[in-house]
Amino acid sequence: MCLGIPGEVVELFDSNRHLAKVDVAGVRRNINIDLLEDENVAPGDWVLIHVGFAMAKIDEREAQRALEGLQLMGQAYTDEVRAVIESQIA
Amino acid sequence: MRFVDEYRDPAAARALVARITELASDGHYKFMEICGGHTHTIYRHGIENLLPTSVELVHGPGCPVCVIPMGRIDDAIAVAQTPGVIFTSFGDMMRVPGSTGSLLGAKAQGADVRIVYSPLDALRVAVDNPDRHVVFFAVGFETTAPSTAATVLKARQDVVMNFSIFSNHVTIVPPIKAILEFPDLRLDGFIGPGHVSTVIGQRPYRFVAEEYGKPFVTAGFEPLDILQAIAMLLTQVSEGRCCVENQYTRCVSEAGNPRALAILDEVFELRPQFEWRGLGLIPRSALKLRPEFVQWDAELRFEVPGVRVADPKACQCGEVLKGAIKPWECKVFGTACTPETPIGTCMVSSEGACAAYYNFGRLHREVAVTMGGPR
Numbered sequence: 083m084c085l086g087i088p089g090e091v092v093e094l095f096d097s098n099r100h101l102a103k104v105d106v107a108g109v110r111r112n113i114n115i116d117l118l119e120d121e122n123v124a125p126g127d128w129v130l131i132h133v134g135f136a137m138a139k140i141d142e143r144e145a146q147r148a149l150e151g152l153q154l155m156g157q158a159y160t161d162e163v164r165a166v167i168e169s170q171i172a
Numbered sequence: 173m174r175f176v177d178e179y180r181d182p183a184a185a186r187a188l189v190a191r192i193t194e195l196a197s198d199g200h201y202k203f204m205e206i207c208g209g210h211t212h213t214i215y216r217h218g219i220e221n222l223l224p225t226s227v228e229l230v231h232g233p234g235c236p237v238c239v240i241p242m243g244r245i246d247d248a249i250a251v252a253q254t255p256g257v258i259f260t261s262f263g264d265m266m267r268v269p270g271s272t273g274s275l276l277g278a279k280a281q282g283a284d285v286r287i288v289y290s291p292l293d294a295l296r297v298a299v300d301n302p303d304r305h306v307v308f309f310a311v312g313f314e315t316t317a318p319s320t321a322a323t324v325l326k327a328r329q330d331v332v333m334n335f336s337i338f339s340n341h342v343t344i345v346p347p348i349k350a351i352l353e354f355p356d357l358r359l360d361g362f363i364g365p366g367h368v369s370t371v372i373g374q375r376p377y378r379f380v381a382e383e384y385g386k387p388f389v390t391a392g393f394e395p396l397d398i399l400q401a402i403a404m405l406l407t408q409v410s411e412g413r414c415c416v417e418n419q420y421t422r423c424v425s426e427a428g429n430p431r432a433l434a435i436l437d438e439v440f441e442l443r444p445q446f447e448w449r450g451l452g453l454i455p456r457s458a459l460k461l462r463p464e465f466v467q468w469d470a471e472l473r474f475e476v477p478g479v480r481v482a483d484p485k486a487c488q489c490g491e492v493l494k495g496a497i498k499p500w501e502c503k504v505f506g507t508a509c510t511p512e513t514p515i516g517t518c519m520v521s522s523e524g525a526c527a528a529y530y531n532f533g534r535l536h537r538e539v540a541v542t543m544g545g546p547r
Contacts, residue, residue, distance in 0.1 A: 083262040084208055084236065084315055084523060086367050114292060116322050117432045130370065130423065133262070133312075134290025135319040138370040138429065144422040151394050155216065158522045165263065165289035170296060 085152065085162045086130040086137065088145035089113065091123055101171070106131065107149075107163050112171045134171050181396070188399040189222050195406035196226040202358060203227070203405055204495055206348060207365035208235030208523025209393050215528035217395040227402060230357075230495030231528075233347050233451060234365055236312045236340075237264045237521035238493065241447045242483065244340055245270030247476035248309050251338060252283040254474060258301060260294035261309040263287045268520050271481045275309075291323035291337070298327075298335035307470045310337045314371040317341040317459060318432035321439035324461065324468050336470040339460055341440065344368050345376050346457035347448060352384045357495060361405040363398065364390035366420050371436075373428025374416050381414045392420040439465060447480060449517055450490025489516035492525055499529040506530060 089104035089111075100116035102123065115123050115136045123129065128145040129136035140148070152159040205211060211231045214220060220229055233239050245268055252259035252275060259275070266276045266287065279285040284304075288294045291308050298306035310320040320337060327335050344365060351357060364377060369390045380388045387408035391401035401419045408414055418424055439462060446458030461469045483489060487509065488502040499505055499518065509515040511527050518526035 083264045083312060084367065086315075086370075114319075114322065117318055117429060117435065120431050130367070132367065133316050133319045134292045135322065137315070137318070137367070137432065138423055140423055147394065147422075151213075155212065158212065161263065165287075169289040169293050171290055171292045172296065 083133060085155075085158060086132050086148070087152065087162055087166060088128055088140060088148045089131050089136075090145070091115075091125050091127045091129060093125055094123070102136070104129065104131065104136075106166050109167050111166055111169060114171065131166070134169055185222070185396055185399060188396065188403050191403050192227060192399065192406060193224045195403065195410050196224055200226050201228065201360045201406065201409065202230055202495075203361050203363055203402060204230040204232040204351065204359050205363040205365075205391075205398075206232040206234035206344065207363075207368065208238070208521065209366065210234065210363060210391065210398060211525050212523050212528050213393050213395060213398055215532040218532070219395055219398055222399070223402070227406075230359065231492070231499075231525035232351060232495060233448065233493040234344075235518075235521050235523040235525075236316075236342060237268060238489065238517040238524045239342060239347075239448045239451070240265075240268060240311060240340055240517065241449045242270050242481040243447065243477070243479050245274070246272065246481060247478060248338060249273065249275060249278045249283075250476055251307055251470055251474045252278050252285050256304055258284045258286060258297055258304050258306045259309065260286050260288045260297060260306060262289075262311065264521055265309055265311060267514065268517055269514060291320050292326070295323055295327055295332060295335055298332050299330075302334060305334045305336070305473075307474075308335070308337045309340070311340045313342055313344050313365075313368045314432075314436070315367045317440065318371060318429070318436050321435045324439050324465055325435065327468055328465070333467065336468045336473050337461070338470040339440070339458075341459040342446065342448070343442075343457055343459065344372065345379075346454045347451060348377075348380060350448075350451055350454050350457075351494065352380070352386070354494060359386060359495075360409060361387035361389070361414075363401045363405070364388050364416075366390065366392050366397075366423065369420070369424040369428065371429050371432045374418055374424065374426050377416045381416050385414050387414045388416045390416075390418045390420050390424050392422065438462075449483065450493040484515055487516040489518045489526075492516075492518050499526040502526070
């Protein structure tokens with residue numbers, strides 16, 4: 083729950099509902115970008131995702147660092163990614 | 173992956189440890205981290221074993237799973253057992269023990285308890301099940317609270333009336349203040365939480381330096397981040413300064429996320445007080461829905477027992493959360509209380525100090541014991 087997972091924004095597809103498609107560990111899922119409305123999120127941006135919401139825009143370098151760090155966490159990371167993948171935000 | 177090679181630089185780690193050792197050579201320093209992610213990193217990477225014995229890390233109440241009191245779990249179970257209810261929760265909360273069992277136990281006995289990743293998934297369950305009432309068990313610091321708030325706004329916008337939240341959201345500043353007021357706890361500074369601070373920024377921590385004279389350094393989650401934060405804290409101490417510094421500028425800005433804060437404020441207000449596991453009642457430390465959102469407030473919709481339940485006598489989670497004892501000094505650590513059959517919350521979450529120590533720390537300690545006793 084507390085782990086922020088980096089994802090790369092692939093597409094903004096429903097601005098009314100603040101939805102974006104992101105690539106998380108090679109899997110594409112929908113997330114809500116309402117909380118970053120003031121940051122002009124665009125495809126190619128990296129964001130830190132908490133419980134289905136983008137919470138902060140980060141650069142690619144930080145995204146790679148964070149991913150690498152998370153992978154070292156082992157089970158906690160695997161569980162979080164599985165949870166993201168099972169999510170069906172629409 | 174070129175960035176990572178640079179980042180996981182063993183030479184940089186060695187240099188930081190040398191710097192820390194030098195800065196801490198003339199005293200004994202005690203720093204508290206208040207973030208479950210940091211606790212996890214510290215144990216996972218054996219950071220305490222890298223540090224000189226003159227630097228001690230205390231693992232504060234930074235894991236939201238660990239600070240939920242038993243009475244609130246009992247309330248959650250009572251709601252989950254109400255006929256017609258689908259109770260949704262983050263997976264982390266399923267095994268947290270209440271006074272008579274856990275949500276996992278309630279599910280085994282027939283309650284419809286479902287694990288969700290996001291409050292938006294819970295809202296979707298409500299839309300898909302119009303003849304049932306769906307409750308979301310909302311927990312977490314300011315890291316997750318804005319997501320709950322945005323979901324409540326969406327429920328209102330989409331007129332989803334068979335959905336409510338059971339709010340157990342807590343805020344990070346009041347427990348820091350409570351800890352600073354503990355008479356027996358002498359701390360020399362704080363390693364500030366990373367992801368919470370992406371939301372609230374750096375300003376709310378200023379009182380730590382200005383009113384209590386303690387240095388505060390917000391840190392990232394890499395082992396090198398933690399080491400660098402410790403070096404920054406020691407540098408402040410050695411230079412006779414105390415201020416709020418930011419090691420994690422890669423993610424945390426001075427102002428945080430203003431939109432997330434605005435949405436939080438629109439949907440939530442502070443409770444007069446809230447019970448924290450092991451820490452007791454802390455004033456204005458938790459969030460409840462504002463009156464205009466009563467229709468989505470599970471606490472008003474359901475009869476919850478609302479009873480304060482004392483922690484099990486054998487459990488010393490409170491002392492662990494206050495940093496008064498180390499996890500392994502608890503009487504039931506690793507014997508009656510294990511991650512498989514937890515008595516206390518600190519043993520449940522992978523970010524709890526006891527579970528982190530149980531999973532990663534024991535070997536380190538066994539080595540330490542054979543080399544001349546526990547540190």
